[in-house]
Each structure stands twice: as structure tokens, then as C-alpha cells.
Amino acid sequence: MDELNAHQRWSDLALAIVAAQEAYYGQDAPTLSDAEYDSMMRELMTLEDTYPELRTPDSPTQHVGRPSERTDFAPVTHLERLLSLDNVFSAEELRAWMQRTQRLLDRQPKWLCELKIDGLAVDLVYRDGRLVSAATRGDGRVGEDITGNVLTIGDIPARLRGTDVPPLVEVRGEVFFPVAAFEQLNAELVAAGKAPFANPRNAAAGSLRQKDPRVTAARPLSMLVHGLGAYEGFQLENQSEAYELLRGWGLPTSTHYQVVRGQQEVDEYVRWVGEHRHDPVIEHELDGVVVKVDALADHALLGDTSRAPKWAIAYKFPPEEVNTKLLDIQVGVGRTGRITPFGVMAPVRVAGSTVERATLHNGFEVKRKGVLIGDTVVLRKAGDVIPEIVGPVVALRDGTQREFVMPTHCPSCGAELRPEKEDDKDIRCPNAQHCPAQLRERVFALASRSALDIEALGLEAAIALSDPDADRPTDTQEPRQVSVLSSEASLFNLTVADLAGVKVWRRGALEPYFFTKGTANKPSVPKETTLQLFRELEAARTRPLWRVLVALSIRHVGPTAARSLADAFGSIDAIRAADAAQLASVDGVGQVIADAVQEWFSVDWHQQTIAAWAAAGVRMADEAKPEGVPVLAGLTIVVTGTLNGFSRDAAKEAIISRGGKAASSVSAKTSYVVVGDNPGSKADDAARLGVTILNEEQFVALLETGPVEQAP
Ligand code: IVH
Numbered sequence: 087m088d089e090l091n092a093h094q095r096w097s098d099l100a101l102a103i104v105a106a107q108e109a110y111y112g113q114d115a116p117t118l119s120d121a122e123y124d125s126m127m128r129e130l131m132t133l134e135d136t137y138p139e140l141r142t143p144d145s146p147t148q149h150v151g152r153p154s155e156r157t158d159f160a161p162v163t164h165l166e167r168l169l170s171l172d173n174v175f176s177a178e179e180l181r182a183w184m185q186r187t188q189r190l191l192d193r194q195p196k197w198l199c200e201l202k203i204d205g206l207a208v209d210l211v212y213r214d215g216r217l218v219s220a221a222t223r224g225d226g227r228v229g230e231d232i233t234g235n236v237l238t239i240g241d242i243p244a245r246l247r248g249t250d251v252p253p254l255v256e257v258r259g260e261v262f263f264p265v266a267a268f269e270q271l272n273a274e275l276v277a278a279g280k281a282p283f284a285n286p287r288n289a290a291a292g293s294l295r296q297k298d299p300r301v302t303a304a305r306p307l308s309m310l311v312h313g314l315g316a317y318e319g320f321q322l323e324n325q326s327e328a329y330e331l332l333r334g335w336g337l338p339t340s341t342h343y344q345v346v347r348g349q350q351e352v353d354e355y356v357r358w359v360g361e362h363r364h365d366p367v368i369e370h371e372l373d374g375v376v377v378k379v380d381a382l383a384d385h386a387l388l389g390d391t392s393r394a395p396k397w398a399i400a401y402k403f404p405p406e407e408v409n410t411k412l413l414d415i416q417v418g419v420g421r422t423g424r425i426t427p428f429g430v431m432a433p434v435r436v437a438g439s440t441v442e443r444a445t446l447h448n449g450f451e452v453k454r455k456g457v458l459i460g461d462t463v464v465l466r467k468a469g470d471v472i473p474e475i476v477g478p479v480v481a482l483r484d485g486t487q488r489e490f491v492m493p494t495h496c497p498s499c500g501a502e503l504r505p506e507k508e509d510d511k512d513i514r515c516p517n518a519q520h521c522p523a524q525l526r527e528r529v530f531a532l533a534s535r536s537a538l539d540i541e542a543l544g545l546e547a548a549i550a551l552s553d554p555d556a557d558r559p560t561d562t563q564e565p566r567q568v569s570v571l572s573s574e575a576s577l578f579n580l581t582v583a584d585l586a587g588v589k590v591w592r593r594g595a596l597e598p599y600f601f602t603k604g605t606a607n608k609p610s611v612p613k614e615t616t617l618q619l620f621r622e623l624e625a626a627r628t629r630p631l632w633r634v635l636v637a638l639s640i641r642h643v644g645p646t647a648a649r650s651l652a653d654a655f656g657s658i659d660a661i662r663a664a665d666a667a668q669l670a671s672v673d674g675v676g677q678v679i680a681d682a683v684q685e686w687f688s689v690d691w692h693q694q695t696i697a698a699w700a701a702a703g704v705r706m707a708d709e710a711k712p713e714g715v716p717v718l719a720g721l722t723i724v725v726t727g728t729l730n731g732f733s734r735d736a737a738k739e740a741i742i743s744r745g746g747k748a749a750s751s752v753s754a755k756t757s758y759v760v761v762g763d764n765p766g767s768k769a770d771d772a773a774r775l776g777v778t779i780l781n782e783e784q785f786v787a788l789l790e791t792g793p794v795e796q797a798p
Contacts, residue, residue, distance in 0.1 A: 121405035150226030159230035205262030238303035256315030419523035498523030526553035578702030586610035657707030716745025717792030727762030
């Protein structure tokens, strides 16, 4: 970039950052995601490294938080400046920072590792043990007086306790809205016709900056202290020691910090937090880890920059919240006819994957979230959790946004949609048997790994067979098709000839492909995947009963309930003949499932499906099992990582069929943890809890003989 462009870019960025700061700190309504903000700030810093003349005193890089300006609250000058933190975004950058710090100190310090609490910074001053002032951070020198509001926070003592209370102590910490209480607050706000908060941090900020302390008092805010400002009358060597002292005086300090030595231990801490950040033991949201030099004498040695101390760094985790454009809201038809609106978004990366669709559950939920088509929305994906549209960024609306209207008729078959029961939030397509979309979803589901396991019958093939025009491009010249399957009943009667000429549309592709290739005199030679389909259909005829039950799409009957039913009754006929009480008394079944099973069998075309499958050779009963020796009775076994001789399901099956319990998380009650290749944190958990670890070979031996007493 040449100098002129660099200057232009700098001023664009600086303006955008200042505007974002005003929205974030001034309105408690951010317009940028943290990730966007961080990345703009980084770009600004890089520009200033290259062109130092840009680093003027009023650059956003030289300030903490928000530029001071008019507010509704009285100004308070902090006794000591309340700084921000510099950020790093990768393990390598963290390592480089630690090495630099070590070089500056000329030795290896002890590191204090903490959680980076996603809340809002507050400065408290206690004189002779009494809280005399509480203020927001403001620009780091002058904040806003929120003493009245802070006094309503249960965690924050109005008076320090103990006999050694000092004449002066200024502490800093983070006020946050506990995650568990956040959902409820939003539900209450919406019920009262008010706008919900975008996230717990905004809820904390909005609750704290209230003119009326009674509103603050009604919100379950908490605080954790993470630093000291000015103090008199006591001496300290380490920051960790300060936490002990402050806790003794009744101030809230985190229990999740750790003093460690060396790179490896810091990495370990970061990894642990990354894996446990959503555990309920951590009450607040966190967006990273803060690594500090523990010794206070070293703080003085290292000093500060204009906005951050040099003795601390924030290691930020990849963002779980990003902003993106909501391009459209469309509806899907599920396997049970439920109509689900979902957002179609400009693709964005969040928490390690690219997201472009997110469910909006039902029409009420779209209203509750208040999103319009065309909005910039906050998209959240917390760890492994399914991506969620949190809400709109209202400040960025420009009048082109429009409201979504729930359809009244099924987009697939045209049937009139209605709720099943009067107060249901979901609406459904009642045309269960013939609606192509419902059929397609049932066919796809029956082929899944936890049902009949027909790999060649994926979503594309299911669409081609039962709902052939679902993904047909709108602008194609290709004619519409009739579906080969008009119901799942005829699935096992398919022939190669049926598939000749059937087009399979790949999502987004302009050209279809075919199940068969052909020449003029031999028009339908099956392709390899088509042969595989027929082989797998053949194999599916002799699957265990529980898999057939799952394949029938009986509401609430997943693999677990299906196994229980199959074990208890042994055949479809016996299940059909059982009354509700008999069904409900089966371990793992219960009333809801029993009712759903009975209701399912009461529908004619369901019975026809069973009859047609049976006639096509699908086994509808389990063979009487030779009484297997339950060598694993009473044992709980967890498998982690990849095994060579077993898929996940097969390993589970092997454990269950021998009377053992296959669990997914390790606890002190776990009997064995089987560790394959690339194991996750479960292997560490096992080591920590002292649970016996087995390799694959030892697992195979265990399956054969059960546990063998070890010679001492
Ligand atoms: S120490 C003098 N420790 O993050 C530096 N800050 O993005 C004081 N924060 O301004 C910061 N958790 O408001 C520290 N464990 C923690 C923190 C933490 C959250 C906040 C704090 C800081 C901001 C920087």
C-alpha cells in the first residue's frame, strides 16, 4: 500500500472504530462483532507500525475504551488509570509475547493464568473499608459514577470485613450477567414487549447503566475482581496473593486462576479453558485467557503502554459470535411435517466452521428474535453447539429490510398448514403420506447410520427418488420429473430399470447426474454407487429389529427406545399386539413413547409399509438370541479416538450386547476408557481420575473374556 492509500485507510478505520466504540460503550448496542472490531484495531496498529506518523495522540490505538464525552452519569476520576489489555490470537503469538517478556525480565517469571471474563470493567474504591465510589471504565482515566447501582449487586460488599481492613484500596473487576440467568431475563423482557439483549455482556452493561437502581437491583448481576489500583496500608509481592487478601475482605475473586511456570503449563491452562469454557461451573461467558506476570515488582519493571500493561496479555479464543447478513428466511418441511423457518446467511466462519444456514425453529421464534430479511444479524456458534441467530443489529437497518411471513400452505405439496394441537407453536403439513418433502426426509432418515445404514442412499439420492425436483435449479431447461418412489413402502422393490433416466440434482449444480449410464441398445447400466445401493438394500433386509423400528419414523422412537422395544418384544407383531401399559412398562420407554407407538400403528398406510417391507423380505423379528454371556455386566466403558477394527457404533454395540454400559463422558464411576488414535480430552480425564485406560488390543481381550484379575 502506498503512503496516500495508507493514510486514507487509516482514517476510514479510525472513524469506523470510534463509531463502533460509541455504539458499544455509549448505547450498549454494538454494531460490530468483537471479531470485526479486533481485526480493525489490529489493522490500525499494523498501519501505525509501518507509518509511525499516523500514531497521533488521538488515535484509537492510544486510548482505552471509549472517548470521554457527555453521559447521563456524573464523572469520576480513577485513582489509578484503568488500562485495557493487548490481545494475541494464536498460540504462537502468545509464545512470542512470553519470550519477549522473559527477555525483558532476564529470567523466567511465574505466570498467573486467569479467565478473560466477558463483562464490563468496574472500578471500586474502598476507604477505611467502606465502598465510597464505583465507576465504569470510561476512557481509563475518567469513568461514570454508578455507585448507587453497584451497591445493589449482592456480590459486592458495601463494607469490607475483617480486622486488617486498609485505609485505602481501589479494585478493578468485571461485572457480568450469569449465563444461566440470561435466557430467563430475555424471556421476561420479550413477554413484557421489550427488546431482548444480544448477549449476557450487553445485559450486564444495560442493567448497570440504569438511571433507576431498582432496575439494577432486580437483575442478578455478579462481579469478579481481577486487579488492584491504588492502595495504602498493606504490602504485597504477587497478584495471586492479592486475590487471597481481597477474598478475605469479602470481595469476590475468581476460583479459576492458576499460578504456573513455563510455556507448557500456560499452554495446558489455555487448552483446559478452551475445552471447558461452556461448563456450568464457569458462571460467566469468557472470550479468552489472561496471562499475567505474577510478581508485582515485575509489573513496575515492565511498565505500561498508553493503553495496556506490558505485564499482561489477553489470548483471545476464536470468536463464537460474528455478524453476517441475513439474506433470506426460507422454510423446510421435516420428516414429521413440521414447518421450520431457517435463515439463509452470507457464509461466515465461526468457531471453526463455515455457517450459512441456521434454524429459526418456528414463526413465533422469528418474531421473538425480531429479525427481518436483509438485517445484519449476530450469529452465534458456541463450541459444538448448533449455530444460532441471536438477533438483529438494529442500528444498521437502512429501510430495505422486510418482515418474514410464515407460509399458509406447504411449499412442497401445497396442503394447508396447521398446528397439530391448538396451542402448538409449530405448524405442520398434514399430508404425511404423500407430501414429497416428508417422504424424502423419511427416506433419508431410514437410510441413516443409526437406522438401516444404507450409505448409498444419502440426501441427494433420497431427493432423486422421492422428491426429484426439490433441488432443481429454477432457471434450468430440464423438464420436471415424476418420482420413482411414491412411498417408502416400495423401497425394497426398486429395480435398476426404475432408476434409468432419474436425475440427481446436486445442490447448486447446473447439471444433474444419473444412477445409470447407457447406450442406445443398452440404456440402463447401473453405476457403481447404484450397485452399492442395491447391495445395501439387500443387506438392510436382515438388519436387527431395532434398526427397522428406527427406520419406520415413529415419533420419539430413536435408537435407544427402539433397542428397548426390540429387546422386550422381539418382533413387530408382538409390539403391535402390546397394549399401552405393556409398552410403557418397558425400561427406557414410558408413556409418551408408548402412546406414539400405538398411534403410529393405528394408521393404515403405516401398516401397509410394514406389510410391503415384509413381503419384500425385510426381517420383522429378531432371531432368538443364544444367551450371550454378559461378560461386561456392571461395567461402564467410554471409547475415545478412532479404533481400527470398530466404528463408533460397532464398539458401542459390542459393549451393550455383552451387558455393559457405553458412556460418552468419563467420571470416577467409569470402569474403563478405551483410547484409539487421536483421542480427545477424555483420555486426559481418565488419567486424571485414575480410570484404567485400554488400547484396542486390550479392549478386544476384554470383550472376549471380561475383566481378568490383574496379578498384583
Ligand atoms: S486485567 C490493567 N484480568 O478485559 C489491566 N482484565 O480487554 C487490567 N478483563 O480491561 C486487566 N477479564 O476489563 C484483567 N482476568 C482478567 C480480565 C480482564 C476480563 C477485561 C478488563 C480489561 C479488558 C481488556
